[in-house]
Amino acid sequence: MSSEIAPHFSSKDAVVCRGVGKTWAAGTKRAHEALRDIDLDIKPGEFVVFLGPSGCGKSTLLYLIAGLEDATGGQIWSFSDKVEMPSPERSLIFQETSLFPWLTVWQNVSFGLAIRGASQEERRKVAAEALQRVGLIAAMDKRPDELSGGMRQRVAVARALAMRPKVLLMDEPFAALDVQTRARMQDFLLDVWRDSGASVLFVTHHIDEAVALADRVVVFTSRPGRIKTIYPIDLPRPRNLFSREAETIRIQLTELLRDEVDRAFAEQEAFATPA
């Protein structure tokens, strides 16, 4: 196996993708290519946003990096370990609430520790720490259905943090929230990110979100998903999202994305029109 590992990646990088591709239902009639030739290096502690039209495969790449799905081409490493299956070092946070409704908030947060057979006191202690960091210590003994959508996502973040991940993977985590809550959640996430020192890979189709959060924006082409360009954002933090520079970035990203959305639309129309 070791002979397969290509020499050309820095082992210090949080995530390294080389020629990664994914074809769903490969070898069948319904086969379709979601991702092609992804080369990507993500530094430790970096905040990277995946931006692209819906269905471009950006979430698929996140699942591949998490190890929940197997790539059909290329290879992925994380801190010099080849990604072959899920690991607590790479926590994934989903768009939809994924808290277990039968557990209390603190039990949800310490689920990963329970899996490892940690004692009740230790689990409660770690859960309390993680909930402290997301400002929800008071909700410790509540059940998920007693919380609002934003609070639930904060609990999900706490659950991920309790595993002390080196990479935080986020699949449109704030998409279901209202605009005001989302803005607050972005600030909250930046605080968490600074404290934890983890790399964050954040999938979204909102340009504003990318401008608010990213060190670098990876812009995807529509099907099959490829990296169109990697756009660095050097705005100092905390960011003024209404500054002229932010506006310029927003316009440029919109231009980059518009081509892809147009192409996706044309493809869909061609697909829907009988030959």
Next chain:
Amino acid sequence: MAVVTRDGEAGVAAGASRPAAATRLLGSRLFASMAGLDWLAKVWWTCLSISLFAGLWELCWAMGWADPKLLPPPHIFLGNIAEQGRFFNTATRWQVGTSMTEGPSAFESVLITGAATTARVFAGLVIASVLAIGVGVLVRYYRFFDRLVLPTITLLSPVSPIAWLPVAIFLFGIGNAPAIFMVVVALFFHMVLATINQIDTVKTNFINVARTMGASKPQIYARVIVPAILPGMLQVLRMNLFGAWMVVLVAESTGVGYGMGQVIMLARNTFNPSLVFFTIAVIGVLGFAFDWLLRMAQRRILYWLPDTAERLRVL
């Protein structure tokens, strides 16, 4: 049941002497106090529902539409419990040298018979659920087991319990065993398929969360899949409870010495409609009580589920 109706009528009659507004106020106050005591309201509505049904039947009798010999109304078939109860003494009636007057009293006979049938339903339900959930989980857990077992289970699921009746008697002769076997065989196959269906509909995110936390396959089954399918499984259990009650009568009517099924058969053979309806009433009450217990258990076990019926009530 009839008493409740009378009380209701009496209340209205008393109110009629006062101004109409006062009656309405009284009514709304009565209603509000019941909303506060939720369970009392439920009892009230249950009684009302049953007495309405019984009242219609009585009306048909009073109007001469229902022949009391064929469709005796509730006050006839419930009127003389002691008389009816005698027939429940099937346990000793067939024994040589035992006269019909010996043995337990009429009331005791009804209790013994009811308890025997209930026990068979309960035993069958427990055995069937444990087996079915076990097999269902194994089918999804081991692909090998799935391929080996699922075709046969699917093949046997459409077979009517009636077809199993001779098998039950061949295998277990006469007694409790064939009745319990019938309940198990009637529920098992469907419950296996229902379990598999429940497992398949567990949210992928739940499983993915557990996987990213480093959970192993047994841990995912024990800590995620089983709690996630529990609500659906209890619902399946409740539906199958009624199925169990239906099947147990069929089994008892042939193979077993005593039980509700025997009483129904006796009533049929002796052309005793009163006894038929009395037995139906007893079965109804037992089944209702059983379902109520199960719902209570459901509420205790599934503390995390919101009251979904509340959502539709606002429409």
